[in-house]
Amino acid sequence: xxxxxxxxxxxxxxxxxxxxxxxxxxxxxxxxxxxxxxxxxxxxxxxxxxxxxxxxxxxxxxxxxxxxxxxxxxxxxxxxxxxxxxxxxxxxxxxxxxxxxxxxxxxxxxxxxxxxxxxxxxxxxxxxxxxxxxxxxxxxxxxxxxxxxxxxxxxxxxxxxxxxxxxxxxxxxxxxxxxxxxxxx
Numbered sequence: 771x772x773x774x775x776x777x778x779x780x781x782x783x784x785x786x787x788x789x790x791x792x793x794x795x796x797x798x799x800x801x802x803x804x805x806x807x808x809x810x811x812x813x814x815x816x817x818x819x820x821x822x823x824x825x826x827x828x829x830x831x832x833x834x835x836x837x838x839x840x841x842x843x844x845x846x847x848x849x850x851x852x853x854x855x856x857x858x859x860x861x862x863x864x865x866x867x868x869x870x871x872x873x874x875x876x877x878x879x880x881x882x883x884x885x886x887x888x889x890x891x892x893x894x895x896x897x898x899x900x901x902x903x904x905x906x907x908x909x910x911x912x913x914x915x916x917x918x919x920x921x922x923x924x925x926x927x928x929x930x931x932x933x934x935x936x937x938x939x940x941x942x943x944x945x946x947x948x949x950x951x952x953x954x955x
Contacts, residue, residue, distance in 0.1 A: 783841075783849040783871050794839065800848030805839075808884030811912045812855075815882050818951055819856045819910070826937075826944045833860035833877075833940070834868055841871035842879070844898035852895055855910075856880035860940050875903035877939055882910045897923045905939055915952040 780800025786792060794805040820837045827835050839853030851871050859868070859876040879899050881892060892909065899907050900923045907920040915931040929935055931952055937944030 780848045783843055783851045786849075786851060787841075787870055794853075796839075796853050797849055797851040799845065799850055805853070806884070806886040808882070808886070812882050812884045815910060815912050815951060816855050819880055819882075819946075822946050822951075823856065823858055823944070826941070827858065831861070833858060833862075834864060836868065836872075840868075842876065842899075842902070843871055843873055844895075844902050850898065852898060854879045854899075855882045858941065862940075875899075877905045878908065878937075878941065879904050879906075880908045880910060882912065885913075893923075896920055908935070910951075912952065915948065917948060917951075 778801065781797065781802070782800070783797055786795075786797050786802070792802060794807060795802045796805060797803070816837055820835055823835045827833060835856070835858050837854075837856045839855065840857065841851045841853050842857065844850045844852050854876075857872070857876040857880065858878040859872060859874060863874045863877070864872070881895060883892070896907050896909070900920075909918040909920065909926075911917070917929045917935050918926045919929065919935065920926040929948060931948055933948055935946045935948060936942075
């Protein structure tokens with residue numbers, strides 16, 4: 771008698787949002803992928819980036835800044851929900867306060883590398899972000915004090931500790947000296 775292996779049950783982004791016991795995770799092609807808490811260096815850089823972006827965005831009434839692995843759909847049926855560290859989405863793309871996971875592509879997504887990140891996973895996320903229409907992806911590396919600005923999944927420039935990251939598009943007047951982001955005191 772042959773036994774039949776059951777296919778794993780795929781879940782939706784909507785189901786993930788209501789799960790109380792999932793812990794830190796992302797949803798990739800309907801399957802939960804656990805994430806390791808990234809540590810305080812990551813958290814400090816994330817908080818600073820959110821603060822700098824909020825300080826720029828709010829007075830100009832440009833849109834929404836979100837963070838803390840808030841979540842954006844990068845694929846549907848089966849669903850993928852990626853937890854971005856920081857994101858900016860304009861009022862043009864998202865007029866109302868976002869609820870649940872973002873369905874529209876943010877103009878900017880920031881991923882902050884943590885010790886547990888593997889480069890092939892980061893590259894996969896970059897490709898997914900551009901696949902849904904994200905304009906720019908910043909990859910922040912706190913360990914090496916660099917920020918890589920991606921304009922496509924393959925085109926990027928790398929900025930170092932003494933450089934200035936400058937916004938583009940709707941964020942064109944935004945600038946942040948990386949020394950302010952990475953200084954230790």
